[in-house]
Amino acid sequence: MAESHQPDDCSIQRTLDAIGDRWTLLILRDLFRGVRRFSMIQTDLGIARNLLADRLISLADEGVVKKVPYQDRPPRHEYHLTAKGRALSPALVALMRWGDDYYTDGGAPTELVHDECQTRLELQSWCTSCNSPVDPTHIRSAPGAGRVLSVTETEDV
Amino acid sequence: MAESHQPDDCSIQRTLDAIGDRWTLLILRDLFRGVRRFSMIQTDLGIARNLLADRLISLADEGVVKKVPYQDRPPRHEYHLTAKGRALSPALVALMRWGDDYYTDGGAPTELVHDECQTRLELQSWCTSCNSPVDPTHIRSAPGAGRVLSVTETEDV
Numbered sequence: 333m334a335e336s337h338q339p340d341d342c343s344i345q346r347t348l349d350a351i352g353d354r355w356t357l358l359i360l361r362d363l364f365r366g367v368r369r370f371s372m373i374q375t376d377l378g379i380a381r382n383l384l385a386d387r388l389i390s391l392a393d394e395g396v397v398k399k400v401p402y403q404d405r406p407p408r409h410e411y412h413l414t415a416k417g418r419a420l421s422p423a424l425v426a427l428m429r430w431g432d433d434y435y436t437d438g439g440a441p442t443e444l445v446h447d448e449c450q451t452r453l454e455l456q457s458w459c460t461s462c463n464s465p466v467d468p469t470h471i472r473s474a475p476g477a478g479r480v481l482s483v484t485e486t487e488d489v
Numbered sequence: 490m491a492e493s494h495q496p497d498d499c500s501i502q503r504t505l506d507a508i509g510d511r512w513t514l515l516i517l518r519d520l521f522r523g524v525r526r527f528s529m530i531q532t533d534l535g536i537a538r539n540l541l542a543d544r545l546i547s548l549a550d551e552g553v554v555k556k557v558p559y560q561d562r563p564p565r566h567e568y569h570l571t572a573k574g575r576a577l578s579p580a581l582v583a584l585m586r587w588g589d590d591y592y593t594d595g596g597a598p599t600e601l602v603h604d605e606c607q608t609r610l611e612l613q614s615w616c617t618s619c620n621s622p623v624d625p626t627h628i629r630s631a632p633g634a635g636r637v638l639s640v641t642e643t644e645d646v
Binding site: 342343344345346347348350352353354357358361416419420422423424425426427428429430431432433434435436437439440441442443444445446447448449450451452453454455456457458459460461462465466470471472473474475476477478 | 499500501502503504505507509510511514515518573576577578579580581582583584585586587588589590591592593594596597598599600601602603604605606607608609610611612613614615616617618619622623627628629630631632633634635
């Protein structure tokens with residue numbers, strides 16, 4: 333039986349504190365696609381201006397996006413992903429792939445492919461010691477250096 | 490410049506419709522950890538009973554969790570992930586890993602390891618044609634079979 337974690341003793345919880353909001357994830361999706369200007373994101377998502385402004389301020393505060401000027405007169409800027417923002421790519425890819433698998437009848441709207449051979453990519457857990465992909469049944473969780481409470485996991489994420 | 494997608498023409502959007510809620514993602518985290526009973530999830534998350542009940546009903550409606558009896562008198566059940574639910578593992582792993590990288594000072598609270606060698610796992614995009622991991626700079630997106638609108642992506646997720 334798993335015991336309770338302290339609220340901040342979980343990287344998923346911390347991640348959701350930063351980006352765990354439906355609008356925020358859709359804004360990130362747009363930024364990855366190159367939709368970077370306020371009015372274009374607003375049109376694409378059909379989100380209210382104040383909500384979009386709030387989310388972009390939060391993302392900038394978290395260091396996930398940065399404002400980059402693209403015009404001086406009048407001053408205009410667009411929103412770019414930082415390195416920290418781009419590091420969310422595997423999470424968005426995984427969410428997209430799950431939607432592809434369970435919510436599309438006619439196939440995936442967008443495929444991610446290897447540029448050299450155009451093969452559809454899989455997302456795999458990878459062992460750098462064995463230099464091979466690892467089947468989910470061979471994944472275990474173990475307490476890391478930042479563990480606060482002792483917890484016994486009975487099923488692995 | 491990217492054009493707008495139709496609202497349902499995106500697997501990330503469909504995924505967020507199903508599970509894109511902070512409480513829902515934390516409930517899924519608990520289920521992966523083996524915290525499966527209503528009262529235990531409630532205690533672990535500090536979530537109100539009505540909110541937890543709502544989220545579990547939605548997850549069952551989506552086919553992500555199923556109720557499994559564990560006691561007859563009085564009748565009691567717990568919540569198990571279905572195959573569709575377990576397929577969210579890479580997404581939760583990716584969210585956890587991002588939190589590990591950007592929100593932990595003393596190291597990851599939990600490490601995911603390969604059971605055979607205890608090596609910390611990486612999450613990699615994998616090309617089944619080349620039988621090798623693919624660097625993010627070699628990932629491209631392409632319209633899939635389920636594409637509704639023509640969209641030009643300028644940056645890849």
